Structures are given as C-alpha cells and as structure tokens.
Amino acid sequence: MGVVRMPNVASWSAQFDAQQRENLTDLLEDGQVLLFSDLRFELSNEERQLLSPSTADGSSKNISFDPQSKRISGSALTGVQLEVLRAMMARFVEQCTGFLQRMLPEYAGALQTRLTSFRPLAVEGRDTSDRKNDTRLHVDAFASRPNQGQRILRVFCNLNPDGKPRTWLVGEPFESYAQHLLPYVRKQWPLEAAVLHRLGITKQRRTAYDHCMLQLHDHGKLSETYQRESPRTRIDFPAGSTWICFTDQVLHAALGGQYMLEQTFFLPPTAMRHPERSPLRTLERLTGRSLL
Secondary structure, three states: OOEEEOOOOOOOOOOOOHHHHHHHHHHHHOOOEEEEOOOOOOOOHHHHOOOOHHHEOOOOOOEEEOOOOOOEEOEOOOHHHHHHHHHHHHHHHHHHHHHHHHHOHHHOOOOEEEEEEEEOOOOOOOOOOHHHOOOOOEOOOOOOOOOOOOEEEEEEEEOOOOOOOEEEEEEOOHHHHHHHHHHHOOOOOOOHHHHHHHOOOOOOOOOHHHHHHHHHHHHHHHOHHHHHHOOEEEEEEOOOOEEEEEOOOOOEEEEEOOOEEEEEEEEOHHHOOOHHHOHHHHHHHHHOOOOO
C-alpha cells in the first residue's frame, strides 16, 4: 500500500480523459492513496481567521457539518463567524463533489454525500483512549453509525497556514490485516444488533459486516504487538495538498498536523469497478459466509 502522486492537477474543475478515469478508479479500489500535491483549497481572508483552535468548542476534536441540514456541531463560533464557517464547509462539499464526479464518473450516481469535518486542533497531545486514538493504525468503522457494507471514500485537504505537513502512517493491505486479526473477532450475540438499535446506541442495525469491521478496528488498535510490529510507511502530506482514499480499506494513522478539511462519501460495493476488492466481499470470502 502507498501513495500515488498525481502531478499537474491544481484545479477543482480539472478534467480527466477516459484512460485516466479508469486508472484512478483502479488505484483507489486497490487500496492506494491518491495525492494531489498542487490541489489547494483556497481560503478568503475571513476564512483564514477560522484557522485557530478557538474555533472548536473544546469538547469535540472535530467540527462537523451536515450538507443536508446545514447544521454545524462542535464549534464555539456564533453569529457572522459561524456563517463564514458554514459557507466555507458548504463550498468544500461542492468542490469535492464536482471533482469526484469528473474523476470517477462511474460512481457519480451512487455516491452519497455524508458529513464534512473541519479539524482545527493539533493531532499531537490529544488525551484519549487507545480505542479512540487515531495515531494508532486502523481502518475506519463506526460504532454508532453502521454503514452496512458501504464503502467510505474520503477527501482530505491540509489547510495549514505555516507550511506544516499532515503526517500519516499507511499500513499493510486490508486482506493481510483481516487475516491477522479475524481469529480474535467474536461472533455477534443473538439479538445484539436489535437491542443496540432499540436502545439508540446505533442509528441503524449493525450487520455482521459492521460488527466484524468494528472488532477488527478495536483489536488492531488495542494490540500493542500489532501497533509495534505491523508493516507501515510514513507519509507527509504537504500544506496545500489534497489526498483521497477508501479509509475502510487503507490502514492509516494520523501522527501530526493541524487544520484540515475532510469530506466523507459512502459508496455501495455494487457501484465499484471491482466489487470483489471491497472489505465486505474480502471478509465474506475469508469467513465463508454472508455478512449482510
């Protein structure tokens, strides 16, 4: 696994020919990270004032924006400043969506726009449990928001005004990770998914796939041996750069950086060029059973 650098793309309205679109789709589905070093999300003077830890409310590590309701959570801002933040995040959604529609047209009708995240706090120095610690290698899995087999495609932009990179570790291929940790995954208890949903702990039913992915996420993060000995590559994403990957497939850890925008999309595996590469189909093949 690693990073594929995409030169000569410096505009959110960039066009891609048929061969480029096919190649980029294959790279993403193979679990690569696409890095656009020159693709900058430009900020206005008013928006640059948002690059401060005080933008966050102090209780949330991220500021979230719901593109459907336009609701913002996790921010301490009010009044005009809050509206500047809302407009900035809405513009980021629009630019990401248009860019992906041109780059990955096969996905266009199936991509579902999810939450937008602004991260004004430094990665370094956060006090959190190992299970929630994103400096430890993991794939994304949601405890309260099961995605029921859908892919998690994310667009990241490093906004750092001081030229500091966003530093990641990228780990081994997903299948190797799953093979290593599947023996530690317990089976779902009878009625477990129904009870969690009824109690409001999950927003929808946690499928066998969601359960398996969450167990892999937790066992991987909590294993000191895995965190110490598993393969990994360090990557510095430059200030002003954009990168894209399937974070349910790419093992990653955020080691450092401050000021980032992130846009999440869901994609059903049936919309992929190679659905057999999805975590859902990989886990079904490894376990020998349906997980939905």
